[in-house]
Amino acid sequence: MVADRFRQGGGAHDHAWFLHTDWANEMTAPGGSGETMRIDAPGGAGLSMTMVAAQPFEARVGSFTPDDAEDWEHLDPPGRRAHDRLAVRSRGAAFESIAVLVPTGPGEVPPRVRAVPAEGGGA
Numbered sequence: 126m127v128a129d130r131f132r133q134g135g136g137a138h139d140h141a142w143f144l145h146t147d148w149a150n151e152m153t154a155p156g157g158s159g160e161t162m163r164i165d166a167p168g169g170a171g172l173s174m175t176m177v178a179a180q181p182f183e184a185r186v187g188s189f190t191p192d193d194a195e196d197w198e199h200l201d202p203p204g205r206r207a208h209d210r211l212a213v214r215s216r217g218a219a220f221e222s223i224a225v226l227v228p229t230g231p232g233e234v235p236p237r238v239r240a241v242p243a244e245g246g247g248a
């Protein structure tokens with residue numbers, strides 16, 4: 126689980142949350158709160174992530190290429206490659222979220238995750 130609570134003085138401003146993955150993985154994101162995003166690795170293993178936030182957000186899969194040689198020197202064959210990156214963006218006075226990440230094996234369906242109202246936020 127990853128819980129975030131970003132607050133800053135003043136009015137509404139942009140918030141961005143990123144999840145990077147290995148270049149060989151494939152990532153999908155339906156895009157909304159409570160929807161399951163998925164990272165699939167070669168061979169069938171994977172990772173499911175459900176994020177619930179106190180305010181609306183948009184989740185999209187993009188890419189990035191590491192600039193630091195230390196990040197990519199071990200790749201076979203050697204060289205820089207684009208990696209999938211999940212970008213979660215929101216606008217508001219704060220960004221409060223809980224992300225539940227669940228590893229899965231080949232063909233395994235992850236458990237359902239749902240938000241539970243709690244005093245002072247969600248759980």
